[in-house]
Structure formats: structure tokens, C-alpha cells
Amino acid sequence: MNIELLIRLKSKGIEFAEGLSQSEFLSINQVYGVEFPFELKEFYSVALPISNNFYNWHDFSSENVSKIKRALKRPFDDIYEMADEVYWCEDWGVEPDENKKANVIRLKLEKAPKLIPIYLHRYMPMVNKENVPIISVCDTDVIYYGENFESYLEIEFGDKRQSDIEFEEIEHVPFWSDLL
Template identity: 40%
Template sequence: MKTQYYKNFLEQKGVIFEEGLSEEETVLIEQKYDFKFPPDLREFLSLGLPVSDDFINWRSDSEKSIRGKLDWPYDSMCFDVENDEFWLPEWGKKPQSHEKACEIVKKALDKMPKLIPICSHRYIPDTPCEAGNPVFSVYQTDIIYYGRNLGDYLEIEFDRSRKWDLQTGYIKQIEFWSEFAEGYIL
């Protein structure tokens, strides 16, 4: 990834950066929140930590705020389980109790690649822990690709003149999440 290019690009778009995350800070974040930053996101955050425009400030956002962003995919899926009758057949018979249904959703999502928040409701999976994972927009069960990779996402999100074309180019498949994005679920 052209890390310096993307940092410069975002600065031109008005994104404010602080000093990048140190290796020690990165390791502590990964241990605290139980995920691994993919190498491209790790490199990007080490060059400069974006702290504006709804980016996650891994250094100074509260633990409650960060955990809320990490829980967003689960919480918003549970919202649709309760309010929009969403339920996947592989989860078995849907319980009458919303709480029990959400326990099943939680257990299922805990087995899937964890989504790491980048900015607002845009997420990158931690698995596989390699560069080039797609970025997803997650809003309840409306889960779509928002970039083929981190660099692609940053250009799409911050250059509104750039058109997103899902028909061209390779998108790495991510267990469970790609099925939503490609319309196999719903």
C-alpha cells in the first residue's frame, strides 16, 4: 500500500493526524481488544493516526466508545433480528426471546472474522491477517463492500468524485461478511 500517498491524500481532504501509533501502542490495543490489525492498516496507523472525520482514535477514545464500535456489527444485527425479522437458517429455530436470539447471534459472530472499525461504520476484517482485505460498510444487516482494500476505501470515502465499481477487479472473500456484501444472505 502507498501509505504516505494515502496520508497526504487525506490531509489534503482535511483529515487531521496525530503522531502514528508506536509498535508498543499497537500491540497493547491488539491485546486489549483481542484482534490483530492487518499489516496495511497497521502500517497506515503507524505513519499517522487520523483523529477527525469519525476515525477511531485508538489513543484517546474511551474504552467504552471503542468497544461500542467493535460491538456495532453485532448490535446492529440484533436490532434487525428484533425489528426486521432477520434470522439465518444455519442458526436453527429462532427463539421467542430476543435475548436468547441475540445470544445465538453473538456465538455465531464470535466464530467469524472480527471487524475492526476504521471510520464511522466502515470496517476491515482482522482475518486473514494480511494486506488487501476488503472494507465493509456495516449498518444493521445492510453490509456492503466499501473498498477492495484499505487504499481503495480511503479514496472512495474521501473523494466523492470517484465512482465505486464492484464489477471490475478482485475482492478478497471474507468468511460470512462477503456473503452479505454479495447478496447471498438476505
């Protein structure tokens, strides 16, 4: 973990709690059915951002659990409901007619990796890879917001711009990368 980045984030007013313990990671897996990718787990084991709009994974109150569960479902529900508005990815083959397109997209969505909420509508796909990208999901609008977690933090809270993202370096994430 980049301690310099953590210090810069604190200087920008981001509040942190102590990192998550192994038992908390296990509880998160049981309660939410998610496992953090290595980079996120490494960061969250040292420090957990808890400022406004971050998700507090320490808090297992029923209100917070409901909030995180809604955040986990939101991108899937939005894409499911608006499947007929999703642009067809050429890598998926020949585009079906309008009557079948939404159903095909919904089937692909069922196989898509879960998205772990990070901050507002920024998510990290739950995939077992290094340098997992952060994506922003608003309805059917899906964009990369960082090549990895550290890059994302630099873009959202630092001096890096989203236009600085090196798209060719980003690991493909099934379904979600296809929506870009």
C-alpha cells in the same frame, strides 16, 4: 504506504496524528483484543487519522476506550438482534424454517471475524489476508466500501466512486461477505 494519498487526504482537511508505536499496537491488542491486518497496521504506523468520525487509537482514556469497544460490538449486536431479518446466503446450504433461521445465523455470527472500526460505520475485518476489504455495516445492511484500505480512502475521501469497486477482486471474508 502511499504518501501521495496521505497528502491528498491532508488537503481534504483530514487531520493526522503521528503513527502508532509498537507498544501502542500491543496495548490495543490487550485492551480491545484486535490485531490490525497488515495494510492497516502499515498505514497506522506512519500516520493515524484523528478527524471527526475516525477512531483515535492513541487515546486510552476510559471514555475513548468505551467508545471503541461500543463500535467493535455494534455490528455484532445489530446482526444478533435482527438475525431474523438477515437474507439467507445460498452458500450456507438449505435455508432453515423461520423458527430456526435466526439461531443458525447467530451461530455463524459467533464464528465471524471481528470488525475493526475505521470511520463511522466502516470496518475492516480482522483477517490475516492481503487486500482486506472495507465494509460498511448499518443494522443488517452490509456493503463493500473498498477493495482494501487504500481503495476505501479513495472512495470515502477521494475521487473514486463506490461503483468503481471491482467486486470480483475482493477477498472473501467469512460470514461478512456472505451477507452481501
